[in-house]
Every structure is written in structure tokens, then in C-alpha cells.
Amino acid sequence: MSNELTRQNLDAQSGSNESRTARETPSHPVDRYVFTPPIDIHETDDGLILRADLPGVSLDTLELQVQNNRLTLFGRVPQVAPEGARLVHQEYHEGDYLRSFILSDNVDHDRISARLTNGVLEVFLPHTPKAQPRKIQVSGS
Amino acid sequence: MAVFRWGHSWSDAFSDLEREVDSILQSVNQTFQGLRFGRQYPPINLYDLDDHYLITAEIAGVSTEDLDLAIANGVLTVRGGRTLDEGADENRYRRQERPHGTWQRSITLPERVSEDGLKADLTNGILRIVLPKAQAETPRQIPVTGG
Numbered sequence A: 001m002s003n004e005l006t007r008q009n010l011d012a013q014s015g016s017n018e019s020r021t022a023r024e025t026p027s028h029p030v031d032r033y034v035f036t037p038p039i040d041i042h043e044t045d046d047g048l049i050l051r052a053d054l055p056g057v058s059l060d061t062l063e064l065q066v067q068n069n070r071l072t073l074f075g076r077v078p079q080v081a082p083e084g085a086r087l088v089h090q091e092y093h094e095g096d097y098l099r100s101f102i103l104s105d106n107v108d109h110d111r112i113s114a115r116l117t118n119g120v121l122e123v124f125l126p127h128t129p130k131a132q133p134r135k136i137q138v139s140g141s
Numbered sequence B: 001m002a003v004f005r006w007g008h009s010w011s012d013a014f015s016d017l018e019r020e021v022d023s024i025l026q027s028v029n030q031t032f033q034g035l036r037f038g039r040q041y042p043p044i045n046l047y048d049l050d051d052h053y054l055i056t057a058e059i060a061g062v063s064t065e066d067l068d069l070a071i072a073n074g075v076l077t078v079r080g081g082r083t084l085d086e087g088a089d090e091n092r093y094r095r096q097e098r099p100h101g102t103w104q105r106s107i108t109l110p111e112r113v114s115e116d117g118l119k120a121d122l123t124n125g126i127l128r129i130v131l132p133k134a135q136a137e138t139p140r141q142i143p144v145t146g147g
Helices: B012-027
Strands: A031-035 A039-043 A047-053 A062-067 A070-075 A086-090 A095-102 A113-117 A120-126 B044-048 B052-058 B068-072 B075-082 B093-096 B101-108 B119-123 B126-132
Touching (some): A047 A095
Parallel strands (some): A031 A095
Antiparallel strands (some): A039 A047, A039 B093, A062 A070, B044 B052, B119 B126
């Protein structure tokens, strides 16, 4: 499954690092963590490939944005267990994922593409095509 | 060391510490963070629902072909793994934070779980294992003979 996710708007995203869900109730406070997902970046001949582990994030809950040379990914993770489930043993916390990157000048923003497979986001950041040398005619008197 | 204890919950103090360590780890390079602390990978959560248990684990990048579940003698064994992108030149990595390799985790199941009814699902990198609770057996009267 792959899907193009280029340069979506991310207006709804707040700048705060810690957030809580709206479903919080006094008897069952729902803590929301915001994690920095681990990433790999490697070079290819055509550009850079960035991969991030975002388990629990689907196409519907992923937002990817480029603005002012900054690439921001925000992935929301819906609660895994159904309502009423009693957590009896916990080794990890559920949370959302947020991370941003400064893009170098030679990334072609208009051709950035991304896909999400098995909870791994893969973003392709192509190099801008090199400008061809242009002869400049010099006129003289 | 028995890592997975049924019905065991961490004390508040310990979970606070754990949370703190977790948040430190998030900002540092992450390589199988579970192993560093003698914990098993992947970390799991266990939920009790009325008629079944639910085990969840975050295993991004593992496909169903690379995942193996086996159950024997009340022990559930989950095996999986993932590789870095094949064909990518190791020297061309600018950053390498995502864990890779193979792992195995064994979980001792509680009594009164119906092993035949076990179901597993892997979606968006989250593994869900559903373990139906077995019907409680009705007490059986044992006749006592005497002289």
C-alpha cells in the first residue's frame, strides 16, 4: 500500500510537546505521550531517503508538512485497546509521534513523496536538478 | 529472570522512574532500548477484557511473513525481525537510529486461557494477540467410598 502525501497542510498542529486527549475523565485520566520516533536517513544517487518508525499510525492519522525548509511529521496513535479494557501489565506507553527536520537547500520540495508501510514512514527527498551552464552572450561596442 | 509476571503491576515510584528513563531514552540514540535494561524486546502491554486477554506490542516494519507465533505447553513464543533496506550502502547512512535484527519473546500464559482460540493481528506495525479465557470448569463431585 502506498500513497502520495506531499506537502499537506498542518495548520491544526499545536506547538506544545505534551498533550492530553479530549476524552480524559476524572476517573480515567488518559495520558498522552509525544515521542520522538527513531529515524534512518540514507543517501541515494537521486536524493535522500528518510525512514521513521511510527507504529500505530495510519494514513488517516499522519500529517507531513514542509514549510520554510522544515519537514515536520506528526503521527497520531489511536488507543489500541477498546474502551473498558483493564491494563494489567504495562511495559510501554502509547503516544503520538512528532519530529521535524531542516532540509538542505538542494532538496526539491515539489517532488517530495512519501509512503507508509507496516508502521514505517518512508520519505523520499529528491535533489533539485543541477542547473545547466548557460552561455551569456557578451556584446561589445 | 521472570520478566513477564501475570497480573503484576509496577509500583507508582518505579513507573515514575521508568517514565523518566523512557523520556531520556527518547532523545538519545535508540537501539533496542529494551535490551539495554535487561528487558525483553518487544515490550508488551496486557489488557484484561471480560472474556479475553489482549496482548499488544509495537513492532514497526515487521511484515506478517517475518512474524512467527507458536504456542506450546502454555508458553506463547513470538519471533520476528526486520532488516535495514536491502541494497542500501552502509556507508551512505547519515543517521541510523532504528533498531534492526531478529528477536524472540516468550510469554507464559495464565491458566484458563483457551489456546485454540488465540488470534493475532498485525496492522500498522502493532501486533495484537487475543487470548480467549477458557470457560471455568464446573466442580466435579468425587464420590468417597468408605468402609
